[in-house]
Amino acid sequence: NAGVMQNPRHLVRRRGQEARLRCSPVKGHSHVYWYRQLPEEGLKFMVYLQKENIIDESGMPKERFSAEFPKEGPSILRIQQVVRGDSAAYFCASSPLPASYNEQFFGPGTRLTVL
């Protein structure tokens, strides 16, 4: 059984470019969560999606960031016009049910470096 897959594992972008991070959840999981981890900090919730719907985006910056989880294909976290402060590790997690009382399965993360 494949776990949560994220790609790329490492992504380097110059300021002003776009970053697209992909997450394939565990097969059969319809709930996806994105988190950002800054150096020496814990994980910060960004967005919660359930197939084709954004359930909670309260942790997502209002500008430049967007997320989707289409009916077919992986979930995408998109960062437009990246800035140095976007450099972080971005983790995706999935669960078969809402994660309030259930385990989340985490991917290995994408480490974004903005030059």
Add this chain to the structure above:
Amino acid sequence: AQSVTQLDSHVSVSEGTPVLLRCNYSSSYSPSLFWYVQHPNKGLQLLLKYTSAATLVKGINGFEAEFKKSETSFHLTKPSAHMSDAAEYFCVVSSLNNDMRFGAGTRLTVKP
């Protein structure tokens, strides 16, 4: 609103000695509580969870945690540390409305 505080950013123990990682939480609802472990350059892995059943929860790799409502604590313990336990540990509080909060993490170092 919910919050979680991990009281130690770094804990260092010798191999074979007990481990105690402290976590206090605040929640307006009956919370679920989780401990996750993150090894370097890896994603998070669930160690154990509390969801209103037994207050003493046993997890993987010999870890356990006790939910103490009166103290609003959910400390993680292990009787005897192993070198492979060296990692970052995160305490998480969650409730029905999907409001999940992660602690800042505790880095566990195990000395030979």
